[in-house]
Amino acid sequence: MAANFWTSTQRAHWQLTREKIADMRKGLDEEDTNKGLGLAYPLPEHKQLQLYFHHCLQRLARRLQLRQQPLATAETYLKRFYLKVSIRDTNPYLMLSTCVYLACKMEECPQHIRSVVNEARALFQEFIPQDIAKLAECEFHLISELNSYLIVHHPYRTLMEVQVPLKLSTDEIMAAWSFLNDSYITDLILLYPPHTIAFTTIFLAVFVRPAIHTQANLNASGSTALGMGAAAGAGGSIVQPSAGQSVAVSAASGINPQNLSSARLSQMSEWFAESGVEMEAIIECTQEMISLYDAWETWTDKVCRESVARLIRGRQLS
Amino acid sequence: MSATANPSASSSLANATAVRRTLPFGNGNGNNTPLPAMMAENGDVKPSKDDSDASDNDDPDDLNTRTKKKYTKDRKLGEGAYAVVNLGHRRATATEAAVPVAIKKIKVNTEFRDGLSMDAIREVKYLRELHHPNIIALLDVFSSKNQNLCLVLEFLDSDLEMIIKDSSLTLSMADVKSWMLMSLRGLWWCHKSFILHRDIKPNNLLLSASGVLKLADFGLARSFSDPYRPMTSNVITRWYRPPELFYGAKFYSSAVDIFSLGLVFCELMLRTPFLPGNTDLHQLELICQALGTPTEENWPGVTSLPGYHEAGVHVKERGTDFFMNTFIAAGESGVELLMKMIRLDPRRRCSAREALNANWFSQEPYPTQPVNLPKKGGGKGIEKVGSDLKRKAGELFNTPDDAGRGKKLARKLDFGG
Numbered sequence: 001m002a003a004n005f006w007t008s009t010q011r012a013h014w015q016l017t018r019e020k021i022a023d024m025r026k027g028l029d030e031e032d033t034n035k036g037l038g039l040a041y042p043l044p045e046h047k048q049l050q051l052y053f054h055h056c057l058q059r060l061a062r063r064l065q066l067r068q069q070p071l072a073t074a075e076t077y078l079k080r081f082y083l084k085v086s087i088r089d090t091n092p093y094l095m096l097s098t099c100v101y102l103a104c105k106m107e108e109c110p111q112h113i114r115s116v117v118n119e120a121r122a123l124f125q126e127f128i129p130q131d132i133a134k135l136a137e138c139e140f141h142l143i144s145e146l147n148s149y150l151i152v153h154h155p156y157r158t159l160m161e162v163q164v165p166l167k168l169s170t171d172e173i174m175a176a177w178s179f180l181n182d183s184y185i186t187d188l189i190l191l192y193p194p195h196t197i198a199f200t201t202i203f204l205a206v207f208v209r210p211a212i213h214t215q216a217n218l219n220a221s222g223s224t225a226l227g228m229g230a231a232a233g234a235g236g237s238i239v240q241p242s243a244g245q246s247v248a249v250s251a252a253s254g255i256n257p258q259n260l261s262s263a264r265l266s267q268m269s270e271w272f273a274e275s276g277v278e279m280e281a282i283i284e285c286t287q288e289m290i291s292l293y294d295a296w297e298t299w300t301d302k303v304c305r306e307s308v309a310r311l312i313r314g315r316q317l318s
Numbered sequence: 319m320s321a322t323a324n325p326s327a328s329s330s331l332a333n334a335t336a337v338r339r340t341l342p343f344g345n346g347n348g349n350n351t352p353l354p355a356m357m358a359e360n361g362d363v364k365p366s367k368d369d370s371d372a373s374d375n376d377d378p379d380d381l382n383t384r385t386k387k388k389y390t391k392d393r394k395l396g397e398g399a400y401a402v403v404n405l406g407h408r409r410a411t412a413t414e415a416a417v418p419v420a421i422k423k424i425k426v427n428t429e430f431r432d433g434l435s436m437d438a439i440r441e442v443k444y445l446r447e448l449h450h451p452n453i454i455a456l457l458d459v460f461s462s463k464n465q466n467l468c469l470v471l472e473f474l475d476s477d478l479e480m481i482i483k484d485s486s487l488t489l490s491m492a493d494v495k496s497w498m499l500m501s502l503r504g505l506w507w508c509h510k511s512f513i514l515h516r517d518i519k520p521n522n523l524l525l526s527a528s529g530v531l532k533l534a535d536f537g538l539a540r541s542f543s544d545p546y547r548p549m550t551s552n553v554i555t556r557w558y559r560p561p562e563l564f565y566g567a568k569f570y571s572s573a574v575d576i577f578s579l580g581l582v583f584c585e586l587m588l589r590t591p592f593l594p595g596n597t598d599l600h601q602l603e604l605i606c607q608a609l610g611t612p613t614e615e616n617w618p619g620v621t622s623l624p625g626y627h628e629a630g631v632h633v634k635e636r637g638t639d640f641f642m643n644t645f646i647a648a649g650e651s652g653v654e655l656l657m658k659m660i661r662l663d664p665r666r667r668c669s670a671r672e673a674l675n676a677n678w679f680s681q682e683p684y685p686t687q688p689v690n691l692p693k694k695g696g697g698k699g700i701e702k703v704g705s706d707l708k709r710k711a712g713e714l715f716n717t718p719d720d721a722g723r724g725k726k727l728a729r730k731l732d733f734g735g
Contacts, residue, residue: 004447004510007449105436106439108541110436113433132433139434140461140467143442143467144382144461147459150446
């Protein structure tokens with residue numbers, strides 16, 4: 001973290017409205033259509049692509065052993081970039097590798113350009129040019145398109161800060177943390193200040209999850225993808241697997257939600273009520289998250305992978 | 319079909335910024351004709367012909383072009399490891415007169431193509447967010463031909479090092495106080511924003527024409543580390559580096575900047591670097607001799623720093639008497655502040671905020687008003703920027719008096735002609 005969110009360029013220039021985002025995307029789409037690209041290279045719906053890019057970024061980050069923070073910064077860069085430049089004019093794999101490369105420098109954990117390219121090639125093979133100059137060039141464009149506003153304020157810090165005063169259990173923090181990781185698939189970071197997103201994930205972890213949890217136990221589908229468990233609690237240094245395909249994931253962490261006393265819940269709701277956080281925004285964020293998990297249920301990467309490959313091959317962008 | 323619809327590597331290299339959204343992904347697929355160069359010699363851009371929606375405010379490249387068009391490049395001022403600095407000016411508009419600026423063109427490492435250097439990234443990153451009268455202002459960023467990132471900085475024509483070295487100037491304690499006050503304000507703002515400068519030294523403290531001091535060069539700056547995340551100890555120019563960094567401390571704080579500024583304070587009074595070490599070891603020796611040898615008594619925990627080694631010299635940590643002897647001119651309260659800034663134990667150094675509250679600043683002699691501060695004089699100490707700059711700078715900025723004289727002179731010549 002550096003500088004102050006309230007005076008930051010993030011707040012001044014990169015906190016948008018849903019309408020604005022929709023407009024920007026529509027503008028890019030129309031331009032593509034005019035150029036005849038839209039028809040020639042159909043792409044899946046935006047949400048689908050966002051899920052796909054999120055997965056790609058996460059795989060790359062894991063190969064590079066990144067912490068969550070640089071990954072989150074990279075995701076934010078990619079989102080910002082694709083609001084200004086059409087996906088069809090880029091090689092998305094090269095672009096997301098560039099975001100990771102720049103984010104690492106920004107978050108003071110620089111990776112050598114060569115190792116980013118190598119790891120990216122291991123994942124995306126021929127779609128990543130071997131020549132590191134391509135990625136360097138791409139970095140330059142990324143910075144230009146971002147108007148060199150590079151500091152991103154993330155919700156993770158708020159989450160850690162309120163852990164003690166809100167008496168959040170390790171279990172709750174872990175759940176909130178993985179909700180937070182998933183929130184980067186959505187546009188939330190472009191829409192809301194970081195603390196609002198942080199409180200949304202706490203809200204989800206404390207109030208929404210136990211309800212789903214009970215259901216999940218019935219379905220006995222709880223114990224997937226729980227590698228995240230201990231590590232996230234212990235300071236969460238390496239990129240964690242996300243909450244996975246369903247909210248149910250958090251179930252496996254072993255604490256029975258029924259133990260949550262109603263006293264605790266009322267204490268929390270009292271806190272939310274008195275805190276002055278905008279509940280309306282939190283509800284909106286919650287809805288966004290739930291619709292993400294909805295979309296995730298039916299999502300497969302095949303369609304995205306194929307259409308992106310067709311795009312890159314067709315336009316000779318690799 | 320317009321040429322821009324087909325990105326190609328060759329055209330994107332040459333015209334990356336003039337052509338809308340031509341991204342460097344293309345392989346050059348044969349049917350591309352290279353685009354005509356759209357840049358004029360002086361870095362100005364002629365409007366691209368097929369830029370059909372130039373009125374679209376959201377278009378990044380148009381924004382870039384518009385930004386670029388606001389400035390002209392005049393002349394080269396100097397060249398650093400990763401940047402070329404040019405003098406330029408913002409074109410006069412209907413409402414504003416032309417303003418001189420420094421345009422720092424970041425060199426993309428052409429040999430290794432290794433991406434932008436960390437220095438450049440850091441400078442952009444922090445100056446984009448920091449706005450304070452005592453921190454150099456980043457006015458704009460634009461990209462130029464050949465993919466260079468250009469930072470438009472406010473133009474500051476001298477620095478504190480020039481002043482210190484200019485033996486024709488007499489610096490009063492009120493002047494020193496004024497510079498210290500402004501430096502501390504800038505530093506306070508950095509620290510308040512969780513940013514360490516990590517290269518405080520006289521030639522990074524720049525002075526505007528009206529005498530205002532501004533922190534510059536954020537190439538080594540970084541945000542405070544998260545707890546338990548190590549930082550490199552290999553920062554800060556040796557003469558201003560605090561002892562904990564020589565001992566390899568990986569977890570340090572804003573106290574490193576305070577120590578550096580404390581040594582600048584000494585230098586302002588002595589008019590020569592206080593601790594000019596030749597090597598790191600020599601530097602540590604000088605610190606021990608001047609300030610005292612770090613021990614567990616005066617600095618609990620020092621012996622467990624990773625690079626700690628026992629110093630050859632054993633000097634008791636200096637007390638008020640020593641500093642009073644050396645820096646008598648600062649007076650009691652000045653010496654008190656100085657000692658708090660250059661304590662051996664970083665935890666016992668004062669913060670920028672505490673330093674600003676020091677009695678010294680509210681006592682007579684009061685800090686000199688920036689406009690009345692000594693300016694670099696007739697020719698000494700400017701050689702490093704070049705005589706060319708000196709003459710030009712003298713024309714552009716001087717004290718109001720000088721500017722008036724210049725005008726008169728010009729008029730005289732006009733009449734004479």
